[in-house]
Amino acid sequence: MEKIIRVTILRENPVIGKGSYPQIYDVQADRDMTILEILHKIYFHLDSTLAYRRYRCGRRICRSCEIKLDGKIVRGCATLLSPGKTYRLEPAHSSPLIRDLVFEFDQ
Amino acid sequence: MNLTDKQTVLTDVLVVGGGGAGMRSAIEAARQGCRVMVANKGPVGRSGTTPMAMEALQCVCTPGDSEELHFKDALSGERYLGDERLIGILVREAQKRVKDLENFGVRFKRKTDGSFDPMHHPGQTLPRTLFIQGGGFGMLAGLIAEARRHREIQIMSDVFVMRLCLDREGVPSGAIYLDLKDGRIKSVQCQAVILATGGYEELWAFSDAAVTACGDGVILAYEAGAKLIDLEMAQFYPTVIIHPPSVKGTLFQYELIVNPEVLGGRILNGKGETFFSGMPLRDDVIRAIWKEIRSGRGTEHGGVLVDLTHSSKSRETLTASLEKWQPNQFHYLKDMGFDLREVMVEAGPHVHFTMGGVAIDERASTNVPGLFAAGEVSGNLHGANRISGNSLTETQVFGAIAGSSAAAFAKERGMPASTKLPTEMADALDLRHSFSPSHSRSLRPYQFRQRLQNIMWERCGVERDAEGLRRGKAEVEELTKETLVGMAVAGASEPYPQEMQEALEVKMMLSLASLVLDSAFFRKETRGHHMRMDYPSPVDVPKHTYLAKEQRLWEGEVARMDPSKWKK
Numbered sequence: 303m304e305k306i307i308r309v310t311i312l313r314e315n316p317v318i319g320k321g322s323y324p325q326i327y328d329v330q331a332d333r334d335m336t337i338l339e340i341l342h343k344i345y346f347h348l349d350s351t352l353a354y355r356r357y358r359c360g361r362r363i364c365r366s367c368e369i370k371l372d373g374k375i376v377r378g379c380a381t382l383l384s385p386g387k388t389y390r391l392e393p394a395h396s397s398p399l400i401r402d403l404v405f406e407f408d409q
Numbered sequence: 410m411n412l413t414d415k416q417t418v419l420t421d422v423l424v425v426g427g428g429g430a431g432m433r434s435a436i437e438a439a440r441q442g443c444r445v446m447v448a449n450k451g452p453v454g455r456s457g458t459t460p461m462a463m464e465a466l467q468c469v470c471t472p473g474d475s476e477e478l479h480f481k482d483a484l485s486g487e488r489y490l491g492d493e494r495l496i497g498i499l500v501r502e503a504q505k506r507v508k509d510l511e512n513f514g515v516r517f518k519r520k521t522d523g524s525f526d527p528m529h530h531p532g533q534t535l536p537r538t539l540f541i542q543g544g545g546f547g548m549l550a551g552l553i554a555e556a557r558r559h560r561e562i563q564i565m566s567d568v569f570v571m572r573l574c575l576d577r578e579g580v581p582s583g584a585i586y587l588d589l590k591d592g593r594i595k596s597v598q599c600q601a602v603i604l605a606t607g608g609y610e611e612l613w614a615f616s617d618a619a620v621t622a623c624g625d626g627v628i629l630a631y632e633a634g635a636k637l638i639d640l641e642m643a644q645f646y647p648t649v650i651i652h653p654p655s656v657k658g659t660l661f662q663y664e665l666i667v668n669p670e671v672l673g674g675r676i677l678n679g680k681g682e683t684f685f686s687g688m689p690l691r692d693d694v695i696r697a698i699w700k701e702i703r704s705g706r707g708t709e710h711g712g713v714l715v716d717l718t719h720s721s722k723s724r725e726t727l728t729a730s731l732e733k734w735q736p737n738q739f740h741y742l743k744d745m746g747f748d749l750r751e752v753m754v755e756a757g758p759h760v761h762f763t764m765g766g767v768a769i770d771e772r773a774s775t776n777v778p779g780l781f782a783a784g785e786v787s788g789n790l791h792g793a794n795r796i797s798g799n800s801l802t803e804t805q806v807f808g809a810i811a812g813s814s815a816a817a818f819a820k821e822r823g824m825p826a827s828t829k830l831p832t833e834m835a836d837a838l839d840l841r842h843s844f845s846p847s848h849s850r851s852l853r854p855y856q857f858r859q860r861l862q863n864i865m866w867e868r869c870g871v872e873r874d875a876e877g878l879r880r881g882k883a884e885v886e887e888l889t890k891e892t893l894v895g896m897a898v899a900g901a902s903e904p905y906p907q908e909m910q911e912a913l914e915v916k917m918m919l920s921l922a923s924l925v926l927d928s929a930f931f932r933k934e935t936r937g938h939h940m941r942m943d944y945p946s947p948v949d950v951p952k953h954t955y956l957a958k959e960q961r962l963w964e965g966e967v968a969r970m971d972p973s974k975w976k977k
Binding site: 316317356359360364380382401402406 | 451452453454455456460461543544546564566567589590591617619620621654655658659660737738740741744745853855897899900903904905907908
C-alpha cells in the first residue's frame, strides 16, 4: 500500500539574498527509503529546481550526501526514512552554502 | 547580470579531473615548477570514480614474484589487446609509485613482520594485490593532502570543463568551464592540458560507477582531434547489488566471495545452484552469469545470488574476514538491514570500467601536441579485460608520467600569445541560451539520459550483434535530434545549475555513445568483454579499433614488446 513520506526541506539561494525558507514535499513510498532515494524522487518527479548532490560512493565513506536530519548530521545514502512520518532536512553545513542542500566542502 | 567572469585564469598546466590520476599528475607537474590548476566536476575527494574504487592496487611485492610475471598475467588477462609498451611501463614503475603513496601518507595492509599483506586475485600467478587502507577514498585523501603542500597547485572543486580551446596550430591553449558554485561560465588559459576525467560507464543503464562518469575527457579529446581507441571495450562487473533497492549499485567483490581462503562463499543462480567453480577472470564470470540469466535461471530481479550464508568458514572466521577485507561494504549493508552472514542479496552485471578511451603513447601524450591523458580516460593499457588492481596502479604510474610530460611541454612552449577566448566563450553562452525551462514540451536532461542508457544496455550491453548495434545507432541519432529541438532545463544560470550540467553531459554522452556503437560494430570478433553473438570467436591476431574526427574508423596494430627486454 502506498503511503507518504513528508519532508520539509530548508531552501536558499544565497545570490538572491532573501534568506532561507521551508518547502514541503510529499513523496509516495511503499517501503523505507534512504534520504538520497527520496531526494532523487523529488528532483525527478516533483521539483527540478531542488539542488542537492546526486553522487553516491556506494560505501558510506565519502560524505558527499551529508545532510542534517531533524537537527542531526547524517549520511543521506545510509539513513532510512519511513512512510507515514514527517522529517525536516537542512544542509549539513551552511557556510559557505552554494544553494539549497549543496555546500562547499573545501574551504 | 553579466554571466561571464571577465577575468581569465592563467595557469601552466590544466588538469581536468581531480581523482587518482589527476592529483598524481598535478603533484608531478608542480614538482617540476609548473603552476597547475586542477578542475574537478564535484567536491574534490568526494566525487568521481577513485573514492568508489576498491582497496586493490596491483604491485609486485611477494618473494618469487617479478615484473615479468605481472606483465605476463596482465597481457593474457587482457586477452592480448593491451599495448605492451604501456603494460611494460605499468609493471616497471608500480613499486616506485607505491613508495610515493606511502610518502604521501597512504597506508597499505601489512603483516606483523612488516611485509605487505597482499590479496590473491584471479589471474595472478602470485598474490599481488596490495590492500589500501580506506580503499580508493583513502588513497585519494593522501594524494590531496600532498597536493595541498604544493603552493603551485590550485584545486578547484565543482567546476565542469565544457570544451577545450585550441590555438591556430591546434594546440590546447585553454578551456571553457561552468563554475557550479555560482553558475557562471568562465575560462582558463594554459600551456598544456592533462585529461584525467575517468571513464564513461554512465552510458549504460546498469553501472556501478560515479554518476559523473560520462566520458567528458574522451569527447573533449575527440573534439580536439585526438585519436580514440577500443571504445567498444567496457568491462562488466559480475556482482553489483540489484536488489534490495536501498542498497542497489553497491559492489561486493566476487574475487573475495568465491576465494576459499577469504570468504568461502558462493554465487548461485535463481534456483540455488552453483554454475562455475574456482576463481575465473571477470569476462568469464560475466559469460557464466549471463548464460544463467538468459536461460531463465536468474533471480526474481534478473540477477544471481551472493551467498555467504553457507560459507565454508566458521561464523567467527567469516566475520573476521569480512572485517578485514570488506569492512565498509559489510557494515554499510549490515546497518541497512542486510547482514550478509544471514541473508543473500541479488547481484547482477554492471558496467564497472571502460578500457577504451584516448590513445596515448609511453609519455602519456595523445597525438595532439600539448594534450595528455592519464588513468581510465586513456584507452590502450587494459586491452579487452582489465585485471583486478591494475587501475589504481595505472592512475599513479601514468598520472606521474603525464604530469612530467605536460610540465616539459609547458616550459618549452611558454604562454600562448592571445589571452582571449572570445569565440569559444560566445559558443558556450549560446549553448546555455538554448536550454530553457520554457521548453515545457521537451524532456528533461535526466529523461534523455535514461533513454540513452536503456538503448546502450539493450543494443550494446553484455551481448552484441550487427543488427542490434545498427538499431542502437539509429535510436541514438533519433534521440540526438530530439535534444536539438530543446531540453527542459531549470535554473541554468543559478548557483549549482544541476540541470544545466546534466544537459551538457547528455550532449557529450550522445556523441560518445554513437562512437562506441560504431566501434562495437567495427570489431567483428568476440574478445574479453566484447561479446559479438554473430562473431563468437576471437580473430587470430588482435587489432585495435581506432577512431578520430576526420579519419573515422580504422584498424591498428597492437604494440608488442621485445621479450628479451625482460632478461636481466
